[in-house]
Amino acid sequence: MIHMEQVCYSYQKNKTSILNSVTLHENEPVIGAIWGRNGAGKTTLMSLLAGHNRPDSGTIQIMGQNPYNNLSAQGHLCYIQENHPLGKSWTMNDLVTIGSHFHSQWDQELAKRLIDAFELPSKQKMSKFSKGMKTAAQIILGLCSNASVTIMDEPTNGLDAEKRKLFYEALLETYENNPRLILISTHHIEEVQPLCESLIVVHQGKVLYHRPMEEVRERGVLLTGLIQDVELASVGTNIIESARMGTTGKVMIDDVYSKEWAAKAQLHGLSIEKATLQDYLVNVTRKQEEVRA
């Protein structure tokens, strides 16, 4: 479905590469999350996949075709940028007409239901929409396109909790009806992770991870207790965060949170918790920086 092979990209000629030899393959229909800290290169990666930019070197294929300047490849794609440039005078009615014109598998019934659910007026100009309403309009375009490869850059930006829930429900519904590749970049990884089968972590212009979500969501062991007990229990492990306060120590270990860890913590008189995925990923990327420094 998507193939990126050793792609390098810089916004200006002879300037430092923003993406450095990125290789990424996704052959199965999945919902995948793209996570990375600010400035990591997520948007750059997505815009290259969508054919909006041309790589300086390396190759990109979407459904077997180079997406750059290629109408045939664009027919398989729907790329929803953050702050998608929706026409100033467009209404939701126009968006639906344009969406159905560009996307051969357009889901008109879902579009109607989502316009109602997101409480969007059909005839009002979108330039008068609030931020959340514009985001909802973009979501409708992305989900109803039914494109074989749908890429959405921070699609929940500006949505309140209820509307985010609506989006997640609609995402699952449309994916179950028509499994395809849907990539979503997000800073709300805790919310999105239950829906995703795959996780791509972008860090400093590279794909640091591309793994099944189920493998990653189980990682991150937090131990707290007396410093010497914490140190004893964590000998030989990969510590990705540590903190001390008085005689108390706390570490996060890059390992699977398991029954074995629970038993070990009890043996050493320590308390144990599963780290949140967000904290785990922040620490994994920080640790990567320390290794490189």
Ligand SMILES: Nc1ncnc2c1ncn2[C@@H]1O[C@H](COP(=O)(O)OP(=O)(O)OP(=O)(O)O)[C@@H](O)[C@H]1O
């Ligand atoms: N149009 C541009 N011209 C020059 N540099 C750019 C441009 N767009 C992005 N960059 C730079 O490329 C790097 C990666 O930016 P990018 O927007 O891809 O990151 P991101 O992971 O999407 O970040 P965020 O989470 O903050 O949206 C940053 O250093 C940014 O300054």
